Amino acid sequence: MSLHTQNRASASTGFELNPVFPIDPLADTYTVNNLKPALPQSSLHSYPYVTGASTPGIVSGTATNIGLITCANVNASMAGILLLRVACNSTGHVLDSTRLAMYGITISRVAGAALVVVLSSVFGTAIATSGSDTLTTALTLAAVSGAVTATNTIQIQVTNTESGGFTSEAQLSFIVMNSQIFGPSIT
Amino acid sequence: MPDYSSPANFTGGITFDSSGGAPGSALSTGMGTTAGATAIVDSTATSIATITVPNVACSWAGLVVIRLALTGAGHTYDSTRVWVGTLAVTRVPGAAAVATLTVVTGGSNAATSAGGYTITITVALSAVSGGVTATNTFALNVTSAGSTASTSEAQCLFIGSNGATGGVLLS
Numbered sequence: 001m002s003l004h005t006q007n008r009a010s011a012s013t014g015f016e017l018n019p020v021f022p023i024d025p026l027a028d029t030y031t032v033n034n035l036k037p038a039l040p041q042s043s044l045h046s047y048p049y050v051t052g053a054s055t056p057g058i059v060s061g062t063a064t065n066i067g068l069i070t071c072a073n074v075n076a077s078m079a080g081i082l083l084l085r086v087a088c089n090s091t092g093h094v095l096d097s098t099r100l101a102m103y104g105i106t107i108s109r110v111a112g113a114a115l116v117v118v119l120s121s122v123f124g125t126a127i128a129t130s131g132s133d134t135l136t137t138a139l140t141l142a143a144v145s146g147a148v149t150a151t152n153t154i155q156i157q158v159t160n161t162e163s164g165g166f167t168s169e170a171q172l173s174f175i176v177m178n179s180q181i182f183g184p185s186i187t
Numbered sequence: 188m189p190d191y192s193s194p195a196n197f198t199g200g201i202t203f204d205s206s207g208g209a210p211g212s213a214l215s216t217g218m219g220t221t222a223g224a225t226a227i228v229d230s231t232a233t234s235i236a237t238i239t240v241p242n243v244a245c246s247w248a249g250l251v252v253i254r255l256a257l258t259g260a261g262h263t264y265d266s267t268r269v270w271v272g273t274l275a276v277t278r279v280p281g282a283a284a285v286a287t288l289t290v291v292t293g294g295s296n297a298a299t300s301a302g303g304y305t306i307t308i309t310v311a312l313s314a315v316s317g318g319v320t321a322t323n324t325f326a327l328n329v330t331s332a333g334s335t336a337s338t339s340e341a342q343c344l345f346i347g348s349n350g351a352t353g354g355v356l357l358s
Contacts, residue, residue: 079254079269080344081294106298108256108267113300120269121293177220177254177342179264 054171056089060162063140066170067156068187069107071115073149076183078107080176082119086137086158090166096131100124103139105176107184114144115152115184135162137170156186221358223342225258227331232311234326236343237358238276240284241322245354247276249347251288255308255329259337265303266333270295270310274347276355284323288312305334308341 058064067082082103088096104120119141127134142155160168174186221236235253253270257263271294278284288310299305313326331339345357 075264077254077256077264077267079252079256079267081250081252081269081271102294104252104269104271104294104296106254106267106269106296108264108298108300108303110263110265110300110303113302116298116300118296118298120271120296123271123291123293175252175344175346177252177344179254179256179267179340 054085054169055158056167056169058086058158058160058168058170060135060160060165060167063142063157063159064170065142065155066158067172067174069115069117069141069154069156069184070151070187071107071109071153071184072151073111074109074180074183075111076107076109077179078105078176078184078186080105080174082139082156083173083175084137084139084158084170085173086135086160086168086170088131088133088135088162088166089169090133090162090164093131093133093162093164093166096133097127097129097135099127099135099137101137101139109152109184112148114148115146115154117141117144117154133163133166135160135168137161219357220342220344223254223340224329225338225340227329227339227341229336229338230330230332232328232330233341234313235329235341236327236345238274238286238312238325238327239322239356239358240276240278240286240324241353242280242320243278243354244280244351245276245278246350247274247347247355247357249274249345250291251310251327252344252346253308253310253329253341254344255306255331255339255341257304257306257333257337258340259304259333262304262333262335262337264300266297266299266306268295268297268306268308270308272310274345278323281319283315283319284317284325286312286315286325288327304337306337306339307332 055066084101087098102124109115146152158170223235227233251272256267257265271291276286309330317323329341
């Protein structure tokens with residue numbers, strides 16, 4: 001889920017990410033990787049637009065990994081918002097209902113201490129339903145993985161509860177500001 | 188994809204022209220990040236973005252997302268805070284521009300490393316600057332306060348829609 005691709009048609013519908021990630025409207029596809037090491041140094045560096053692929057087959061009521069936060073053992077800071085799209089996708093109920101939920105996210109680490117990530121309360125929710133099934137969703141974080149002197153990771157997990165107990169899908173978009181290019185990443 | 192392998196190809200502290208969007212679009216949507224500010228003095232209102240409104244009929248609305256982090260010596264990135272709000276800007280020619288900033292309930296939080304200093308944030312718009320027949324500006328001010336007085340850095344990201352090209356400018 002580290003790369004996002006978008007076709008020409010949808011890439012030219014109005015987002016202008018200038019000048020961090022300007023979209024080339026003539027490109028058939030473009031990619032945005034928020035851990036792109038070739039990005040230049042900046043003391044205040046941002047990744048304002050990253051979208052991951054949809055994760056299908058999420059079992060109702062089961063926490064499922066849909067994103068991964070990684071941070072090296074350095075002083076680092078990231079903050080922004082996560083936009084979560086979830087939808088029914090089981091046989092007979094494909095895209096019956098779609099839900100949007102947003103969360104603030106803050107990430108902080110000092111070298112030699114564990115990575116700390118905090119999600120805000122959910123805000124900006126909306127749901128559109130055209131079929132018989134609906135779903136609720138909650139975004140949570142797994143425990144930090146890795147020693148205090150090593151790279152740390154934290155899984156971003158979604159728990160979707162489908163009204164009929166069926167499977168669903170989820171997708172995250174990230175709009176984040178990063179302190180440095182080798183700081184935290186979300187993939 | 189443009190080549191960002193060289194700093195020469197990157198403008199660094201960026202300016203977001205919200206009147207941009209798709210070329211020629213009268214109703215453009217855009218997203219961008221301001222350069223923000225570094226070495227923000229503790230408990231001192233500091234501008235991290237400017238809203239410029241020409242003396243024309245114009246309208247902008249969208250989200251404001253702010254990253255604030257401690258940067259004091261020995262405490263760099265002890266704590267990071269996100270602040271999410273909504274911003275609406277409107278003006279008719281010959282009248283003062285009006286801008287309204289509102290925090291999004293539940294959208295803000297902080298992450299603090301174990302034992303680190305914590306930080307709070309207050310966000311406010313300045314009073315309008317400029318006459319009713321001239322270009323008006325507002326400063327988006329951040330006041331940060333560490334649990335122990337410390338400098339901080341902040342940057343601001345706008346996601347919104349503009350009513351007209353040549354209208355409201357966020358930078």
